[in-house]
Amino acid sequence: MNILFFGITKEIVGSSEISFTDVFKPVNVAELKKQLIDSYPGFSKLNSLAIAVNSEYADDNVPLIGNEEIAIIPPVSGG
Numbered sequence: 001m002n003i004l005f006f007g008i009t010k011e012i013v014g015s016s017e018i019s020f021t022d023v024f025k026p027v028n029v030a031e032l033k034k035q036l037i038d039s040y041p042g043f044s045k046l047n048s049l050a051i052a053v054n055s056e057y058a059d060d061n062v063p064l065i066g067n068e069e070i071a072i073i074p075p076v077s078g079g
Helices: 008-013 029-039 041-045
Strands: 002-005 017-019 050-053 056-058 069-073
Touching: 002 008, 008 041, 029 041, 029 050
Parallel strands: 002 069
Antiparallel strands: 002 017, 050 056, 050 069
């Protein structure tokens, strides 16, 4: 599972990309979010977070098998 980070999420993790091994394999998007917050507490300060699985926005119930490309998209502000 390859995870790409953008914007503030890249700063929280300290990298633009990480790979998860079988040791850390969330079963769905909700569990992925929880594990990211557990591993990187800065995620808990974000008021929203979009997740794309294989280039498609995904809700919390989308299952993860382990070979997906996941993008973590931070909240966007503007005016």
